[in-house]
Amino acid sequence: MANFHGLNSITLNPDDELPPLASGKIRLYNMRFCPYAERAVLYFAKKNVSVEVINVNLVDKPKWYLERNPLGKVPTIEHDGKIIYESAVVAEYLDDIFPDSSVLPKDPYLRAHQKILVERLSAISGAFYGLLRATADNQEAGIANLKKALDTAESLLTDNFYGGKSSGYADMLVWPHLERVEVLPLIRPDLHLDKLLGTDYPKLTAYIARMKELPEVKVAIRPAEHHVQFFDSYKTGKPDYNIGITAA
Amino acid sequence: MANFEGLNSITLNPGMASQNLFALSSVLVGDELPPLTSGRMRLYNMIFCPFAHRSILYISKKKLPVEVIDVNLMEKPDWFVQRNPLGKVPMIEHDGKVVYESLIVNEYLDELFPETAILPTDPYERAQQKILVERLSSVTGVFFAFMMNKDGDYTQAIESMEKALENAECLLVDEFYGDKTTGYADIDVWPIFERFPIITLNPKFGVKKIPGIKYPKVSTYIKRMKKQPEIQAVMKPVELHENFFKSAWIEKNPDYNLGI
Numbered sequence: 001m002a003n004f005h006g007l008n009s010i011t012l013n014p015d016d017e018l019p020p021l022a023s024g025k026i027r028l029y030n031m032r033f034c035p036y037a038e039r040a041v042l043y044f045a046k047k048n049v050s051v052e053v054i055n056v057n058l059v060d061k062p063k064w065y066l067e068r069n070p071l072g073k074v075p076t077i078e079h080d081g082k083i084i085y086e087s088a089v090v091a092e093y094l095d096d097i098f099p100d101s102s103v104l105p106k107d108p109y110l111r112a113h114q115k116i117l118v119e120r121l122s123a124i125s126g127a128f129y130g131l132l133r134a135t136a137d138n139q140e141a142g143i144a145n146l147k148k149a150l151d152t153a154e155s156l157l158t159d160n161f162y163g164g165k166s167s168g169y170a171d172m173l174v175w176p177h178l179e180r181v182e183v184l185p186l187i188r189p190d191l192h193l194d195k196l197l198g199t200d201y202p203k204l205t206a207y208i209a210r211m212k213e214l215p216e217v218k219v220a221i222r223p224a225e226h227h228v229q230f231f232d233s234y235k236t237g238k239p240d241y242n243i244g245i246t247a248a
Numbered sequence: 249m250a251n252f253e254g255l256n257s258i259t260l261n262p263g264m265a266s267q268n269l270f271a272l273s274s275v276l277v278g279d280e281l282p283p284l285t286s287g288r289m290r291l292y293n294m295i296f297c298p299f300a301h302r303s304i305l306y307i308s309k310k311k312l313p314v315e316v317i318d319v320n321l322m323e324k325p326d327w328f329v330q331r332n333p334l335g336k337v338p339m340i341e342h343d344g345k346v347v348y349e350s351l352i353v354n355e356y357l358d359e360l361f362p363e364t365a366i367l368p369t370d371p372y373e374r375a376q377q378k379i380l381v382e383r384l385s386s387v388t389g390v391f392f393a394f395m396m397n398k399d400g401d402y403t404q405a406i407e408s409m410e411k412a413l414e415n416a417e418c419l420l421v422d423e424f425y426g427d428k429t430t431g432y433a434d435i436d437v438w439p440i441f442e443r444f445p446i447i448t449l450n451p452k453f454g455v456k457k458i459p460g461i462k463y464p465k466v467s468t469y470i471k472r473m474k475k476q477p478e479i480q481a482v483m484k485p486v487e488l489h490e491n492f493f494k495s496a497w498i499e500k501n502p503d504y505n506l507g508i
Contacts (some may be wrong), residue, residue, distance in 0.1 A: 096371030
């Protein structure tokens, strides 16, 4: 997508110098496999706002990054000396400064409803990480947890998207974790989750297919193999942030 | 405060007989939910809930006319769960619309009543208030670490308390987290600061003073907050908070009618 510069640039380490940020330009500090940062990528894509992306090493955090976000998390955006972080705050801030491409509805009640949806769908992320790290002892509980979260997601889907007829705030914020739930059977084949999404979740299955057709999702989504490789590399303690980057 | 109706009304239980009850203003309570007039706003509350307290404070500061219905959260009435499937307070209802989650409720109130907006209108300042809420969230964690502790070893709770207070001290760069006046972040965090003294009341916790001399800015801040009219209007004595938490967490039989 033409508005992104550096979306798949090499991840910067502490020794790497941070390029200067030109006045008036917006920068996104990202990590190529972080689901929370992916929310920001989706939002920028959907709004078609110009952005320069810096991919950051989160295991070995550069000093210049901690100076900007003392919590050392992504996503963070920077422009004209202003720093904003926390994915939901970043999304809403972008809508505030670029109201013409607002993803959140203007109506206060519909706006609140989108945020409530995100809250009600939030169990998906915890359930995903629970199963990602599941041991023999807790895998049954983990699977039950995920099923509960997916049951809720299925019942809350009452239109084409959580945002209604077109993708909205709740879709942008929930997609990254659904993307990873889909890949879970490949990351943890030992859990035998192959039938997880299949016939039990007809609305979610159709939703996921529909989401994958959206231009903003096509920009942000990572191939299943890359997710698998990333999680494998994460287990070694030295995650490979540059999986999928082809030599220039 | 004159804008509230029913702020200390008896908690509505599912099977309670109708009766007139003395309250801040007269609101009929009973097992039936009183009908909500068109155009009026209602807050579903639990008298001692720190999260509902955030919305009470917001309504208090904005001086919005609101009818308060207190709910028994141990035995949730059907009409409550029908409106909020998560069964939590606070919840706002008006003209058939229901909004819940304390921070979502608060922002919603600012959007409906922008003349009394507490959140700044500037997008960057607004974002900073929300980031502050996130960065102060460890304060809430501390409180529950003490209240919900199961093994009687409070070393970790005390450690997390020191860290959270250090963090809160560092983040306080003006009179309030909202700068010169109480703001969104102050209202978010106050309910927990109001309940903090409970931690010193139980000798088993091993905490004699909170926040203590290591945190002069937060100590002064708490004194300053207690003087704010919106805080004072709805503040409860620590003993009442303590008795409630004892009834809820230790006796497992929350007494919603303490202090009425």
